[in-house]
Every structure is written in C-alpha cells, then in structure tokens.
Amino acid sequence: MVEVRADFLSHIQGQLHAQTEEMSTKEQVGENASRRNSLQFPAMATAKPLPKPTTDLKTVLDSEVKEWHFHIYFHQGNAEEHHYALELRDAVLxxxxxxxxxxxxxxxxxxxxxxxxxxxxxxxxxxxKAIIRMCADRINRGPLSILVHPLTREARADHEVRNSWIGPSWPLDTSTLPVRTFEIPLQYPSLKLGYSSKVPFISPEDRAALGANVEKVLLKEKDAARAPVP
Structure with a gap:
C-alpha cells in the first residue's frame, strides 16, 4: 500500500506541476498581450487625419513669406568659433x-x-536665396550652425516649427516670444524690399492669366505634371 500511495502521489504531483506550468504560460501570454494593447492604445487614440494642403489662392498670397532671419551660432567660450563667425559676417557684408x-x-x-x-x-x-546657398556651403559655414526662420506675425511658430537648420541644431527657449502680433515687424523699410516693397499688386485675374499661360507652355513638356482639373 505504501508503494501504491507513493506512486499515486508522484502522479498527482506531476499533473499539478504540468498544470501550474500551463497556467503560468497562459498568464504570461495574456500579460504580454495586455501590455501590447496598452502600448498601442495611446497611438490609436491620438491618431488624427492629416490636413489637406491649401489650394486657396488668397490664403497662399496672404501668408507669403517675404523676409527671413538668419542666426549664426557659435560657442561663446570658443575663441576660434567666435573669430570664424566674425569672418563669415564680414564676408556677407x-x-x-x-x-x-x-x-x-x-x-x-x-x-x-x-x-x-x-x-x-x-x-x-x-x-x-543666394545667401542661403552661400551659408549652406560647408566651406563657408565652417564649424558654425545657422538657424533660418521666416519673419511673420507669429514669432514663436517661426522659431519652433517653421525653422530650418544649416549644421547641427541648438535648443531654443521660445517661451518669451509672442504667439502672434498685430503687425509684421518690418525690417529696414527704407530698402523698400520684402514686406515694405512698393511693387504693384498683381490681381487674381492677372495671376490666373499667367497661370493659364504656364499650363499651355507645359503641355509640350512630356515630363511635366498636369494641374488637376478643379
């Protein structure tokens, strides 16, 4: 009887061990699946459809950027970079x-x-744009980084999301910049360039005529894409 009981107990222990391993495996699989779902859920919840590019002529013309700022950075404790920045500035002048x-x-x-x-x-x-080409040249830029951004009424967005870097980027603290101002901050209006330009305004009708002529000319160019039909 003792031997039978020992065999029986051994059999029961083996079954319990197998069941325990099976339950542990299922729990682990369920936990992994739950973790994957929890990781995927925020992405699914925050997904938004991408906006369509604007094709409204007035909107595009009203938001045209006519002036740009360039900021040439150097480490202030680096005498060599400071000297190079002065050399680049004099070259621009x-x-x-x-x-x-x-x-x-x-x-x-x-x-x-x-x-x-x-x-x-x-x-x-x-x-x-010629100055962009000059500054983009690694020989001219040297070890410096250059921030390029448009000059509009929305200074914070100009520095945060509409900017471009030539060379490695630097972190900016835009908390002090205005989100939007009433007027565009004109730069050197005496030059009568950019936003201060006195060039006559081209009417929408004249622009439509110019556009139609461009489309007509490009009909002969097999590699040129055709404008969609409205």
Missing amino acids: RLRRDGAFIAVPLFRVNTDPIGPHPAGKFSSLSRD
Missing part, C-alpha cells in the same frame, strides 16, 4: 557691397545668450 545679394547683419555680435537664442550669435535679415 563684402558680398552685399559687391551686389551678390541683399542681407543686413546687425551691427552687434552677441557673445552671450539673448532672447530665445542659447549661445553667442550674430543675426542677419535677408530676402535673397
């Missing part, structure tokens, strides 16, 4: 003098953080 582009660096070079900017820098206003 010489090229402006010679008619390469129109850019207006400020007379001062900041050697400490100021406003949203975390390091030494000098700033420049421009509406000319």
Whole structure:
C-alpha cells in the first residue's frame, strides 16, 4: 500500500506541476498581450487625419513669406568659433557691397545668450536665396550652425516649427516670444524690399492669366505634371 500511495502521489504531483506550468504560460501570454494593447492604445487614440494642403489662392498670397532671419551660432567660450563667425559676417557684408545679394547683419555680435537664442550669435535679415546657398556651403559655414526662420506675425511658430537648420541644431527657449502680433515687424523699410516693397499688386485675374499661360507652355513638356482639373 505504501508503494501504491507513493506512486499515486508522484502522479498527482506531476499533473499539478504540468498544470501550474500551463497556467503560468497562459498568464504570461495574456500579460504580454495586455501590455501590447496598452502600448498601442495611446497611438490609436491620438491618431488624427492629416490636413489637406491649401489650394486657396488668397490664403497662399496672404501668408507669403517675404523676409527671413538668419542666426549664426557659435560657442561663446570658443575663441576660434567666435573669430570664424566674425569672418563669415564680414564676408556677407563684402558680398552685399559687391551686389551678390541683399542681407543686413546687425551691427552687434552677441557673445552671450539673448532672447530665445542659447549661445553667442550674430543675426542677419535677408530676402535673397543666394545667401542661403552661400551659408549652406560647408566651406563657408565652417564649424558654425545657422538657424533660418521666416519673419511673420507669429514669432514663436517661426522659431519652433517653421525653422530650418544649416549644421547641427541648438535648443531654443521660445517661451518669451509672442504667439502672434498685430503687425509684421518690418525690417529696414527704407530698402523698400520684402514686406515694405512698393511693387504693384498683381490681381487674381492677372495671376490666373499667367497661370493659364504656364499650363499651355507645359503641355509640350512630356515630363511635366498636369494641374488637376478643379
């Protein structure tokens, strides 16, 4: 009887062990599935349809960017970078003098953080793409980083989401910048460029005629995409 009972107990223990392992495996699978669902749920809950690009002519014209700011950064404790920034600034001034582009660096070079900017820098206003090409060249830029942003009524968005970097980016503190101002902060209106330009306004009708002519010319270009039919 003792031997039978021992065999019986051994059999029962084996079954219990197998059942315990099976339950543990199921619990682990369920826990993993629950964890996956919990990780996926926020993404599903916050998913939003992407907005469509605007095709309204008036909206596009009213939001046209006509002036840009360039901020050239250097580590204020790095004498070599500081010197290089001054060299780049002087190069911009010489090229402006010679008619390469129109850019207006400020007379001062900041050697400490100021406003949203975390390091030494000098700033420049421009509406000319030629200066972008110049600054994008690694030989001209050297070890410096350059922040490029549009100049609009929404200064905070200009620095946060409408900006571009040439070289490594720097963290900005935009908390002091206004979300929106009533007027565009005009820069050097005496130049009569950008937002201060006196170029006659082109009416929507004239723009439509220009657009129709472009479409007509491009009909002969097999690689050119056709504008969608309204």
